[in-house]
Amino acid sequence: MLDVVIVGGGACGLALARGLAGAGVSFALYEARPRLGGRVLSVEDQSSGMRVDLGPTWFWPDTQPTITSLVKELGLTDFPQYDPGTALLLAFGDKKPETRMTPNLHSGARRLEGGMASLIEALTAAVPAEAIHLSSVLRAIADRGDHVELTFETEGETETVTAERAVLALPPRLLAEHLAFQPELDALSRNAMRSAPTWMAAQAKAVVGFSGAPAWRAEGHSGNAFATHEQAVLGEIFDACDAAGERAAIGGFFAFSPELREAFGGGMAMLIDSQFVQLFGKPLEAGGEQHIQDWAREPFTCATIDLTPPSEHPDYGDPLLRQAFWDGKLYLGGAETAREGGGYLEGALVAAERIRLRLLDQKETSTMISGEGATGEALNEASMARFREWVNAKRAPTFASYRQRLNFGLSNGQKEQITQRAMLGAMEAVLKEALAVLEGLPFDHSVVSVDKGRSDLTPLAQKAFDGFIQELLDGVIDYNRTSCALSNFPEEHKPSKDYLQVTLLDIAAAWKEFSLDANQVLLDKRVADQQATRSL
Template sequence: MSELLEVAIVGAGLSGLALAERLSAAGRAVGVFEARDRCGGRILSVPLANNLTVDLGPTWLWPGSQPRIAALCRRLGLTLFRQADAGQSLYKISADTVPVGYHDRQTHADAWRIQGGCAALIDALLAKLADIDIRLNQALLRIVDRDDHIELSFSTVNGTDTVRAKRAVLTVPPRLMAERIAFVPALSADLFEACRATPTWMAGHAKAAVAYPSAFWRQQGWSGNAVLPYPGAILSEIYDAEDPRGEFGALFGFFGIPAEFRDRYRAQLPGLLTHHLSELYGPDAAEPLRSTIQDWSMEAYTATALDRLPPIGHPDYGHRWLQLDHWTDKLYFGGTETAAEHGGYLEGALVAAERVYAALT
């Protein structure tokens, strides 16, 4: 890519692709560069069984309070369905106590999922970006302010590549920017510390999904939801993951054990997972069709060492330094962690894309 791009977008997650679509529609010459060998970033949907796709990254959207993602799904023709919640949820306060059932109508109030998984959103955006140069396996190493343009150097499968652009938008997590990318001139101390202090949403977490011949828990009166907030719980939260199109049942959950213990017992995790579910839901849970585990703390283009211990509660995203332009209107930051509202969510990725688009146009 030897020509001078109008805008180089680094990161092909939801924020980067949504921004690319809007800029392309406005007639801007755009290039997208992604370090992974796939688009989507933390959006990752995988097939577990016939017509059953589960999300190992973001899963839900709330149309009642998240208008941007709801509108985008409508415009792209995606089908939404409500998160299954019928039946009682389980609550287990310690390893030695018996789980108790309770009716929970708040956890997923107005929560919806995308048929085919959130990756269907990425696929639909990519279909609209067929004429845009989207390059995979391009990890940004260095970005230089050349006064009248920006120069970006990428690590590729064939060595290195250099790209020139009038403006650049980095949609990768701020901590990754601070740790992995060389800025010339260097970022200001305030901006650098703002990047390091911004937790990457879900980077310290791991998620599991398990497919079964049927949603047997529903026949027992359970919703599939469970909360297990005690130390040592294999999964701390569990939810029904069935896709209405499928003939199978599925559960997914977030690991409760921290990254260092997941590392230590990596080979034993599938067995521990099955045993954990069978303790909650009985012998039917001991015979899954298939299970899969996605540990985001192991992802080089998601997590840093600072992310291995997840934050307590939802971080306060959208630091003011990350919402400003830098290098005299040539460098911008996007991605859900930079959003002033809904940071960490799909909606936040679109909030950030909307802000940067307005600044560029």
């Protein structure tokens, strides 16, 4: 049986696969499309002689450290998005465009030589070819107790795959709309999946390549343009040339809705050429080689609800999408599950790293737990592994406990410190449970030192909670700012730094009490073991 099955061969799935391959974990990756990359799509343009991006194009080093580090690690060549020169504004369909100065319009964005597919190719190169399965559509997934069972459809044939754990590195809305879970996920999690818009899913993009140098640069234009009139085909336009500016291409995002794109499908090429000529004049009259990608028509990208896109970038990273389901056997990945860089390639890579760490920690814990009849250091390691496993399993329930306490406070008329009380109560409850778990675990204290009244096991028990409080706090902040119920309580809706600081001080006091109590539990067990040994 495989350790892990990854579903989704986009940036998240491939980055996770690369990480697992490097750690010696057995896995398989299944992708519904006949190609890898997901929303990353770079195609060959014969006119310019380069690849152009019809999906994600940029990354921002100033705000996206994960992809920036990965690009460097993989040895990929990046270059700045071309911005020097004037931008154009076409506000009226029957008039000439206005000229505007817009320095650094793309805020330091950078592109990859060879297109974003270069990133996908580099990730794929680190994944064993036999682990990759294309054209395999996931139809159902079931919890079978000690493993998960996944049902795929591949070229009309049904295939069943089993693994200890599964990762669904796909847009959450697609999972909610198309995938059969057995047992079904809880209502709150299903709602969180439906509430996570698939970024750019309803968008379409066009890129036109030309032979020769970019004529617009010779005219002093950056290639950036905006068309705001009602008949505009492309709303936002940008320079898509190579790093040296010797190979010419220009791209744009459609202003037309998915319905209009379908209605004007037959004449779309002419409309695009006409708008480019209207913006940049005679140098573009000869036209070029057009490439159009309508993501709204991609069944493995766009859910039905995505056809009504959000008006601005959503607040991604709902904690319910970052929890482990089915007792740690099922994880959700993809860019929309990430708190940092949600929707972007950065978010996809952040999600992959989050899941990689969880899976490797589970594997290490399982290896330790498997040693029955252990004594000495082996017994202590196995027991601490069990404790870490228990703590990790409590991350999602503790956040759920916070929400329940918050709603209880609201329903009972509490008006002050609702967040503070709910978060502190949730943490105190889990720490109290943790003491009981520690008390029930076997340890061999004959190999444990005590220094100045502190057992050497105490720091290990504390370490099991690494990141726990911060993860809960992140979840609290994310949940509060999107909660309609808290919109009438500004201090709770968007807690200030001072409010959060007071809350964390309360939790720090609870943590200190837990640490002292945990140490005492371990010392008491040590004394009990010594007394039992003397009586033998």
